[in-house]
Amino acid sequence: xxxxxxxxxxxxxxxxxxxxxxxxxxxxxxxxxxxxxxxxxxxxxxxxxxxxxxxxxxxxxxxxxxxxxxxxxxxxxxxxxxxxxxxxxxxxxxxxxxxxxxxxxxxxxxxxxxxxxxxxxxxxxxxxxxxxxxxxxxxxxxxxxxxxxxxxxxxxxxxxxxxxxxxxxxxxxxxxxxxxxxxxxxxxxxxxxxxxxxxxxxxxxxxxxxxxxxxxxxxxxxxxxxxxxxxxxxxxxxxxxxxxxxxxxxxxxxxxxxxxxxxxxxxxxxxxxxxxxxxxxxxxxxxxxxxxxxxxxxxxxxxxxxxxxxxxxxxxxxxxxxxxxxxxxxxxxxxxxxxxxxxxxxxxxxxxxxxxxxxxxxxxxxxxxxxxxxxxxxxxxxxxxxxxxxxxxxxxxxxxxxxxxxxxxxxxxxxxxxxxxxxxxxxxxxxxxxxxxxxxxxxxxxxxxxxxxxxxxxxxxxxxxxxxxxxxxxxxxxxxxxxxxxxxxxxx
Numbered sequence: 001x002x003x004x005x006x007x008x009x010x011x012x013x014x015x016x017x018x019x020x021x022x023x024x025x026x027x028x029x030x031x032x033x034x035x036x037x038x039x040x041x042x043x044x045x046x047x048x049x050x051x052x053x054x055x056x057x058x059x060x061x062x063x064x065x066x067x068x069x070x071x072x073x074x075x076x077x078x079x080x081x082x083x084x085x086x087x088x089x090x091x092x093x094x095x096x097x098x099x100x101x102x103x104x105x106x107x108x109x110x111x112x113x114x115x116x117x118x119x120x121x122x123x124x125x126x127x128x129x130x131x132x133x134x135x136x137x138x139x140x141x142x143x144x145x146x147x148x149x150x151x152x153x154x155x156x157x158x159x160x161x162x163x164x165x166x167x168x169x170x171x172x173x174x175x176x177x178x179x180x181x182x183x184x185x186x187x188x189x190x191x192x193x194x195x196x197x198x199x200x201x202x203x204x205x206x207x208x209x210x211x212x213x214x215x216x217x218x219x220x221x222x223x224x225x226x227x228x229x230x231x232x233x234x235x236x237x238x239x240x241x242x243x244x245x246x247x248x249x250x251x252x253x254x255x256x257x258x259x260x261x262x263x264x265x266x267x268x269x270x271x272x273x274x275x276x277x278x279x280x281x282x283x284x285x286x287x288x289x290x291x292x293x294x295x296x297x298x299x300x301x302x303x304x305x306x307x308x309x310x311x312x313x314x315x316x317x318x319x320x321x322x323x324x325x326x327x328x329x330x331x332x333x334x335x336x337x338x339x340x341x342x343x344x345x346x347x348x349x350x351x352x353x354x355x356x357x358x359x360x361x362x363x364x365x366x367x368x369x370x371x372x373x374x375x376x377x378x379x380x381x382x383x384x385x386x387x388x389x390x391x392x393x394x395x396x397x398x399x400x401x402x403x404x405x406x407x408x409x410x411x412x413x414x415x416x417x418x419x420x421x422x423x424x425x426x427x428x429x430x431x432x433x434x435x436x437x438x439x440x441x442x443x444x445x446x447x448x449x450x451x452x453x454x455x456x457x458x459x460x461x462x463x464x465x466x467x468x469x470x471x472x473x474x475x476x477x478x479x480x481x482x483x484x485x486x487x488x489x490x491x492x
Contacts, residue, residue, distance in 0.1 A: 035084070035107075038077070038084075045073060050066070052115075052118070061120060061380070063401075064401075078142075084100050084107075085100075095162060102158055102159070106178075109146070119380045120415075124381075127381070127382060136383075230443060234443075235338045236337065239271070244359075248268065248347060249346065249420075250269070251345045263418055263421070264464055264467075267343075269324050269335070272365070274321055274322070275315075282355055282358075282359050287359050303362070306363065317336050319339045329373050346441070347443070349437045351404055353403075364394045368385055368394075379408065379414070388417050421464075430457075430461070442457060443455070444460075449476060
């Protein structure tokens with residue numbers, strides 16, 4: 001059964017619960033309805049291990065559709081739990097009140113056990129969800145409350161006050177939920193809650209320090225201050241070969257961040273083109289049909305509707321017109337190609353996908369505009385993003401998107417995909433049935449001659465293996481004509 005149908009049925013059962021503010025008519029059935037709903041919900045979650053029971057070493061991220069299912073389940077869970085909590089507060093019967101409290105406590109623990117095993121689910125539920133009016137860190141607040149002193153004492157007091165009369169119909173339900181709580185191992189959960197609180201307090205002290213250090217490193221150069229080898233004129237010329245949906249890797253030499261980011265390629269960006277380029281490129285019947293399904297009359301209108309930041313953007317920066325979307329230390333922002341390709345080398349890729357798939361990827365990317373840079377390099381969370389994470393999540397395969405199957409890997413316990421790993425993946429798959437990208441352009445540079453130039457695919461293939469000190473060992477650039485032309489451009 002699809003979750004939407006499941007939700008609709010569940011809401012019908014919840015609507016059966018009604019009582020006046022003055023005289024609540026609470027019976028055992030009032031408790032049974034949300035309790036059974038919660039049982040069905042947990043069963044629904046357990047039958048979808050690809051969302052709720054992924055292995056600890058899983059490297060794939062949840063796609064957008066799977067996240068929506070998890071969010072719908074979270075919303076329905078809270079609805080049922082609110083009903084049980086209200087019953088426990090308004091019941092005049094000590095036995096029914098204790099039964100509602102015990103059921104509420106049991107299903108809270110059951111849900112927490114399932115969610116806590118997956119860091120990505122935890123971070124997703126802790127994200128702010130405006131449509132559901134759920135603030136940031138709401139799951140963390142829920143977890144802390146349910147494992148906190150008040151709820152623990154409430155449950156223990158209810159167990160003491162319950163009238164054990166086996167003639168009462170609620171006795172069997174109470175005992176069933178009580179045994180379920182004991183089987184969960186709640187004392188381990190309670191102990192872990194205190195540990196999490198300690199870790200959170202340490203994190204709050206450490207994170208601002210780490211964040212400021214990372215920001216500073218991104219702006220520090222050891223040499224060749226204020227100058228990169230790809231000129232603004234070259235960036236404009238090169239970009240004439242780009243198409244909306246292309247993305248590229250870049251490297252800036254002499255940056256302190258090159259020491260901290262593994263591999264030769266250290267940054268990535270998504271080329272979205274200008275509004276005119278997108279209008280022309282995506283003028284296909286397939287894209288038009290998709291736009292109609294989104295109630296949009298044009299791709300530009302869809303993008304403006306999806307992002308108020310874009311709708312209010314002037315369309316240019318200090319260097320030129322906006323054509324790029326990328327995650328920098330200021331967050332996910334728009335840039336001109338002149339600003340974005342202000343680098344010493346670049347590799348431009350084109351996904352082997354239809355124009356419709358590329359339109360979907362750009363549309364996905366626009367949802368992340370304005371989010372901060374993720375100085376923890378944590379792919380599990382959407383609250384903040386790194387540069388390669390923006391590329392990954394824009395093209396992430398899903399139920400309604402073919403996407404690109406970028407391979408994530410684990411480092412220090414985290415799922416990751418660095419720009420250099422993208423280059424390595426291309427090297428490993430080019431010419432095979434697994435190839436999903438084409439190299440559009442490789443812009444290499446030579447430090448000794450101070451020139452950037454368009455190079456070959458053969459030269460790019462092993463570039464991901466280059467060490468940080470490659471500029472000291474690279475051969476001299478022999479094309480003096482290109483050097484002279486660049487020098488003349490600089491003089492003019």
